[in-house]
Amino acid sequence: MSLPLLEAPLQARPLQGSTALVTGGATGIGAEIGRALAAAGATVAVNHLGQDHDAHALLAAFERDGSPGIAANADLTDPGAVQTMVDLVRAEIGPIDILVNNADSYPRVPWRLHVLPGFGDLDLDEITPPTVRTWRAERLAATVATTVAKSYRLLKAIMETATDDELIRRNPCRIRGAGSEQAKERSTATVAQVDALAEAMGPRWRLMVYFCAYGPVRPEEQAALRRTSVTLAPLAVRITEAAPELNTGRRVEGDTKSAAGVRTVHLPAFLSMEVKRHLDWFAEKEPDGLLFVGEKGAPFRRTSFGRKWAKARAKVGLSKGFRFYDLRHTGHTLSTQSGATLKDTMVRAGQSSEKAAMIYQHSDDERQQEVAGGIDARVRAARVKGAVKRQAKGA
Incomplete structure (x- = not known):
């Protein structure tokens, strides 16, 4: 179509x-x-x-x-x-x-496709608990659970109104939890998977993996980073621009996605050597040179990087649905486990939310260094634990 x-x-x-x-x-x-x-x-x-x-x-x-x-x-x-x-x-x-x-409006979809076909020919007092259970089982076999839950809630609301109006004695919708639905958890790469992805991407691009996972820094923000964006003491990157790539292949440097995107991202200390090596080996040599460039010296290209990413993802064994962008969830998770507040995490990721900005407290530069320190400790601990397991298996 x-x-x-x-x-x-x-x-x-x-x-x-x-x-x-x-x-x-x-x-x-x-x-x-x-x-x-x-x-x-x-x-x-x-x-x-x-x-x-x-x-x-x-x-x-x-x-x-x-x-x-x-x-x-x-x-x-x-x-x-x-x-x-x-x-x-x-x-x-x-x-x-x-x-x-574009979505069809509620309650037309659950009513038209699920409730009406199942109960349209029945009188209210003919809708019994066994009838409801049978209908629900048939719907679960025919469509997704979230749609069934929504349809069940609609049916229960209709029958509750009938009960209130004394048209029936009791609501026949009595299946505990049938109206609830849960979304799937987002995929989050482990520390070992992040290391494996960095290794599979090769020396030139491994730092981008770590920046996305442990910054977290968006790929279009990384494309705009320069030598002057990086400080070694403290270890951090200053993000002021983004460089998305047009479908025509033209690179466009400009503002970040939102005002919150302009930020300083403090990095965990274990990345210190990674950053130093990248500056020495791969970044443009000019004082204001780009941090990430290709093998022939051209600026970062999303299309060629995407092909490398697909191969690395397959090599590590992650699903095709796992995007480079999803590495950011590893950073979010580790930040939270390190004691970061929602505002701390928002500042690190360059996220903006008017509602959250009014509710959650300030997260200053010193606090961001503390969060980076917490991430550093957790990654180091996970690596040690993984090494011990590998040694035990080899013994």
Whole structure:
């Protein structure tokens, strides 16, 4: 399926640097809209409800074409879930510039596709607990659990109203937990997997892996880093710009995704030698030279790096759905385990949220060094533990 009427104006007006959110974007028309937006240069957030496989397959297609994106699993009928989704999109890829409201509205989908076919021919007093249990079991066999949970909640609400109006004596929807749903956890690489990925990427690109995992620093921010961005005492990088790559291959240096993106990222001490070696061996030699350049001296290219990343990911045994961007979750996890507050983590990652900014306390430079120290201790401990295990196996 193609959208010729949509593609033409998008190609005439590239959307590089824009963030788009497409609701109901994992399949069908929503997926085609997402493809068109990504082809025009936008970073696309794909909203879905329990369609993880379809969403990540679509994101993999975006990535192959050089356009990053994220999946946002959220029930649009739940205001809290919608706010969480919006906060996630803002934090991960920046403020939303384009919203495509493609999702079918509630309660039409669960009512039309699930509740009405199961109970439309029955009187209210004919809907019994065994009938509900049978219907739910059939729905679970036919569709995803999140959709079934939403349909069950709708049915329960209808029957509760019937009970209140004394049309039936008791609500037949009595299955404990049937209306609840849980999103899958985000994949988080272990310390050993991060080390293996860095090794597989090779000497020139291994520091990018560590910066993304333990900064965390976005790839487009790393593309703009220069020698002058780095300090060795304290070990840190100063991020002031980003250099995304257009679909045409042209590199565009400019502002970070949001004002919060301008920050100093203090790095764990174990990266000290990695940074020094990279400066000596691979960075441009000019005082203000780029930190990451290719084998022939050209600036970092997202497309060629993406091919190297795909090979490294396969070699380490991570799924195709695991993106370079997902390394940031390792840094988030270690920061939290090291005692970082939400605000500390937001500052490190360059994330912005108006709501969180009003609620959470300040995180200053000294505090960021403490968080980096905590990450350093945890990574070193994990490496020692891994080495002991390998020795024990070899004994």
